[in-house]
Each structure stands twice: as C-alpha cells, then as structure tokens.
Amino acid sequence: MVTRRTVLGAAAGLGIGLGVGTGLGGALPAAAAAAPGGFPDYRFLGVAFDKNALAYNPTGELIFPCIRGTAGRVPNALGRYYLYYAPHDAPGGICLAYGDHLYERFTEYRGNPIVTRNWAPHYTVSHISSPHVMWNDDVNEMWLYFHGENTTTRLARSKNGIDFTYDKVVLSTSMLYPGATEASYARVFRHDLPAVGGRYVMLFMINDTTNRRSIGWGWSRDGRDWTFSQTPLIRPQDVGVQNISGPHLVKRGGSAYVIYHCNKEAGGTLLITEVGNGFTRRDHLGVFHTPLSGAPDNGRCAAPSFGTEGGVEYMFYEAGERLSGAIAVARAV
Template sequence: MQDRFDIERRTVLKSLGVLGAGGLGLTSSLTGVASAYEGALASFYEFEGTTAADSSGNGYDGTVSGASPGASGIAGDCFSFDAGDAVDVPHPLSGASSGAYSVWVNATALGEDKAILGDWPSADTSMWYDVGDDVWGFAARLGGTLQKVTGGSPSVGDWTHLVATFGGGTLRLFVDGTEVDSTSASGQLATHGNIQLGGDEGDHGYWDGRLDQVRTYARSLSAAEVSTLYENPGSAELTSSDSVTDIAFSNQGLAFDPAQQSYSPGDEFIFPSIIETSKIANPLGKYHLYCAPHGTSATKDGETVGVALFYSDTLGDGSWTEYAGNPIIDPSDFSGVSHISSPHAIFADEYGKVLLYAHGDNHVTRWWYDSGDDGATFDYGGDAVDTSMYSGSSESSYARVYEYSIPNRSNRYTMFFMSNQGGTRHIRFATSTDGKNWTVDPDEVISPQPEHDGNVSGPFFFRYDGMYCLAFHTSDGNQWVAEVGENIDMENHLGMFNQATSGSPDGGRCSSPFLVTDDGGTPWLYYESNTRLDAAIGVERLTDSDDAANLSLFDLS
C-alpha cells in the first residue's frame, strides 16, 4: 500500500486556457495550491537515539524524564518506560476540532491501569490500558464534554498499534488497523500546552513497557490512512502525494462562454452533470452536459430559468455545442414555480432510459425520464424528495443520484442532496428501489465545520483508494471532501479537495464538483466557477497517474 501523508505544501502550475470556439481569451497562468492539504503530520517521535526529537520538522521536541533509549522497537530503536518514566512533549492538538494520535505499544505488565499518553489532571485527554474492562481506552474532553472509546484485546509482550482520531462529529478508536469503537463527539479539544508520553499526569499508572513511532496529526484520519500506518510501521517519511486531499488538477478554463449561447439567462450556468451516451438510442454526441442558470425570470431579464443541454465528442478540448432546443425543461409545466435548476442525469439500466433530477423551486427535487430516447426530450415523472418528507428543512435541492446499493440496506439508488435547517445548509441522503420513490434518511451526512464558513452543498459521491467519499462545496468558496463509508454512516472530514483560483476563472469560488473519465482513462473535473449568479462551467484535468489509478467513479452512463 502506498504512503499518503504529504507534509509539504503541494503546488502545481495551473494553465488557464480557454476551451471552445467562443472562449474568453484567457491565457494567464499562476501557481496555485492544488489542495489545502499541508502539514497534516503535526509531530512525530521515532525514539531513535537518546533524545525525544520531533521528526516532523515542526519543532515539537520533547524532554526525556527517566525513559530509557535503545530498546528494540517496532521499527529500529525505541524508549522503554518503568516506575515513573515519561517523556514530556508539546501538544500541537491543543484546542483542535479535529486530529489524531498514533502510537505503537508493547506492555511488560498490565496488572493495573497504565497510561500511554495524555494530560489527565483535569480529566482532559488520555490514552491508557483499562484494567477493569481489560481494554485499550481513549478519552478526550471535546466541546467541554468528556467522551470515551474503548476496545481491543490487550496482551503482554506483543506490539499493538493504537490510533484515536476525532473530527466531523465522531471520536474513533482503532486497534491494529481495525476500528473497535466510536462515539458522537464534536467541538474543540481541551487546551493544554503539553502532554506526557508514558503517563498522563493523572490517576492512571505510568506505562510499563515500550513505546515507539508516536505521531499526532492535525486532522482526523480515515480508515484507509490508519490501515496504512498499521501496515507500514517503519515508514518514517510518509510524504507521497496519494491522498484524496492532494489530487493535482490543471485548470483548463471554461467549458464554454455563457455569453455566446443563444439560451443563456443572465449569462450564467451552474451544476454540471455529464453522461457518456453509448446506451442512448439517438444521442446528440458522445457526451451530454446538463447544466442550468439559477434565479427567476425577474432576475434574468424576463427569461425562463430551466435546464440546458450541451453535447460534444470529447471532454477536454472545449468543443461543446449548444442544443438548439434549450431549455429542455422549464417551469412552465408547474404552477407557481419560478425556476428549474441543478440538473443531474443518470442512465438507468433497468429502464433503458436517462432519468434526470432537478429542483424547482428549492423545496423540492423532481424527476423526469427520457421519452425521446435521445437524452434531450423529457417527460415529467414526479416529485422525488421534498421538505414534507422530513422535519426542519426549507430546502431539498442540489441533488445527485447514483445507482449504488448501500450494503446494509435494500435500495438500488442513493441520492445526496442539500437541506436547509434555519439558514444552515447540510447534506443529507435518500434511498430508493426504483429511482422514483424515495425515503429520506433521518441522519445528516455532512454538517458544516468551522473551516467551511457556514454551509455545505453540491455533493459528489466517489471512491478513492478504497474510501467512499463525498466532495462538496462550502461557503468559503472551495471544495472539500469527507469520508462517509460504504454504508453512509461516517462523517470523517479529510480536508480541502480543490481550491478556487483567486483570479480567472474562479474569482475565489469553485463549487458543485463533478468528476468524469474519458475513454483514455483521464479524469476531468467539471465544476461551477466564479461567484453566484455570475457563474460558468469550469474544467480541470487530473494530472497525476497515481491519483487517476486510485480514483473510482460510479457509472452514471
């Protein structure tokens, strides 16, 4: 398994060309950050030599108080601890809302509670062996509330890998690469400038045995990342770029110029959705791109706000052609509806037809089916999800649908969509056996974190190196990513997925991510570029072959 923790800030040259005959003439370039993934490894103690030097490069060197160097470790040498020995180290996770602790332990004796690390005088943070239940434990005060996770089968004389990770509303404990316990927990970790290794300055006894490869991370870790640490105990650098938060994209500019289209209310298009059309009887091109403006006829100079279709035989050269019959769907069929927007298309194999989902107005997501077998002619099917199906929301919009059966459910289709609880947007999901009739799950999938600046929306579901992930946009103007698990029962926020360019074309905002792969295996990221109500469809190409190999998309065609 490849290592995936990059402690360097990764930058790529983004060439901002224009795609298509009606392009905007952008030829500038800039060095931008491919993701906000920098310095996830906060501190690292290899315990080689006689000092507790921090190998992360962040300067968190510790002070040895009695612990003996030179013992045989899981990787090279390590420190042994006995009768009050400890190592005092600075605590980079003090006050953090997400993070992780990773340590290899080997016990000489387990006859009483034994602290591994922590700061426990005020019962704030501790990883320890719990003699009462004969389990490993981790406890932390998050948001002012003490939370605890326990598990595993401790033994004397064996190396065991322990990871505690918190963030995204959940605290988890992993033992030897396997999650053994989790609990709901949110808020900031209690503040303390130092922690002990080999003790916790509290009522748990000092560690009796060896410790090695002690790490802290400035964000929560995914199950796949924990597995990598377990399977590679001696990998000290962990600097390869194979992380979903460090995918390299090259910005290709805009798919087409909104101002050059015949149908272009307000010269704005959002929420791209692309299908490959080989299963459609009479397609317009190899690829169909569905998108839409947003707003009302009053804000769009009297024009109808509906769904637009473009087609092309390629993904990367900007040769998108506007469909002459745009808009293919508009609000005229519905009384009192001001707009139809955020289209998402999927070819449903069981029907042999394209199903298209869009909202209008924002309280309801509707569905249509391709009655013309051309991917352009649609008849209305009905409401898919609306706010009456669950409590507390004024919106049910910006939905994407996947033919994905959740293992512990009996559904065939899974929908992710945006809800609005009192002005705060979350991402929820719904399930269906037929793509038409839906059941909304009572639990939210993604809730906004402090770094998101208020709201989350525009979900896109995919897999990366075995992880089931949602990419989404937030109020801060960037795209972020979280691990949600194959049962959609996790919320492990991983970091930034794609950062908006500060200048053209994004103007500080990129949203509504949509990934698609061409026949040559090259992934492309289509997205909503630039400020709201002045947006266009942006295009980026994934440039790293390892990232492309790790990426697995659900087939929408």
C-alpha cells in the first residue's frame, strides 16, 4: 500500500473541513503511520472531478489545486468549499469548482474560466495559471495570486470568490537576484515574522539561468507590497534533486514547515523542510509523501493544498505528469 504523508492539523489558516465518507470512490483509511516530524500519512481517495467531463479544459491537463472554505465568509456561496485550479499550458485560465464535502466529487462552475489571459487594460499574456486564494481577514476578501507570464505573479481581489477585481503585480523576476528567469507558483499565508515586521509570507518557485528550480520566499505587512529574500529558501541541491516547486507552508507543534515537490526523475515525491517560525532553520526531513505508481499519480504528486473538518485531514494535490495532470484527493490515516 502506498500512502500519502501529510500534516495533521497543519493547514495554516484554512478553516475548511470534511465529514466522514468516501464519495470520491476510494477506500476508507485503516491504520496510521509515522511520517517525518511525526506527521501522519495520507491515502488516496479519488479525483476531485472527472477532468474529461469539464466544459472548460482546453489543454487536457490541470494543475495547482487550492481549496478554501466559504462558511462565514462568502454570502450565498455555491457550496461550503471552493476549489480553484487551472490548466498550465496556453491559454490557461483560473477555474472554480464547488462542493459541500471535500470527500465528494466537486461541481464545475459553468462560468469558467473566472479569470483569463486577457484582462484589459492590465495585461495580455500567453497564459495564466497556478491560482492560490487566501482568505484575508484584514479586509474580508478572497485574494487570488496567480502567474502569467512565468516571470510575473499578480494579485486580484474578490468579495464572493468568483468575481475578481485586478489589483497589481506583486512579484516579478526584476525583484529577485540577477539571473532569475521565472517567479511563479506562489502561495501566500498569514504568518507573523516580528524580526522583519512581516504579517504574511509568500513561497514561490524561482528558475534561473542555471535551469535549476528553487523555492523562494518573501514577507509583507499587508499582502500587497513585498520584500523578497535574494537567496532561495531551499535549493534543489540542498535535498539532492534537480528541481523543486509547488511550496506550501504548514504548522505543527509550535514550528513551521515547507512542503514542496521534486522532479519526477528524482522520485516525483513531496518533500518537507522545517524552517521554524522565524524562517531561520533549514532542517530537511526527507520524503513527506510518495506518489502512487499507477493512476492517477503515475509516479508524480505535486502542489498540495490542505483542509480539515471534524478533525479529519485531507490533501488536494496535482496528480500525474505535469502536462497531463488531474486534481486528486487523499485522506490522513
């Protein structure tokens, strides 16, 4: 049996959750197992929806799920949970699905894509992708971070999680060290860094002229204006692989960790590094989760997003080859 390693009670500020059941078609988890740092494992349940039945899926591949709860946040929401995702290849497009339970199949929003590659007068690009939505308690809004082109990460804002207003560019390669060629796949989390006056942390992928992808990071007081470290937070050579990407911040036992994926040639696994609450540690703990050898993972899992309900933990993730991926769901055991 191949299991999914994940964080019990680790989803930083998600406020989302699940009930008991197996509506996705998988078997109920049976026994717990220890993962690095004492985290539990995960077992695959099913896919969030049938990607081949979607009204909008122009490229046949989907990436970068982000799950968010709507209760107490979005009036008259379509469901208790909103699942954001996107194709990567052109034209991309930020998409939405919704549901009342994370263990059941989600329903595609018929207005997809909710954000496109053309948003006059703000930008026209070949594609947009990698949606990360953060509920911002400061302003009671859903904040959407997404990339397009690969050099640029942007912010849009919404009261209902569907209709977004463009805000600004929040990250570009020009803000990073010389030689940076990509700045994308960003996720933003509410996390205090008193030493630098930060209240939010951004994690993202950097590519550079060496063609090795690292995890970058930055901090902000308001989630709009950012200071970025000119040194990667985690380099692929630090963990013995060629490329790493798709970082997610999780918290457990009074410390902070980053979960991210490595290239398929290095195992296609999710890895975990403890960075501590002040982001001063670099304790590489090894494999957090191993992909299924068969469908839908086919040897690769990536870009996790976490949620809980009733004390049950779930992980949504990108399953399969990068250009043929689906959105899968696993449950802590």
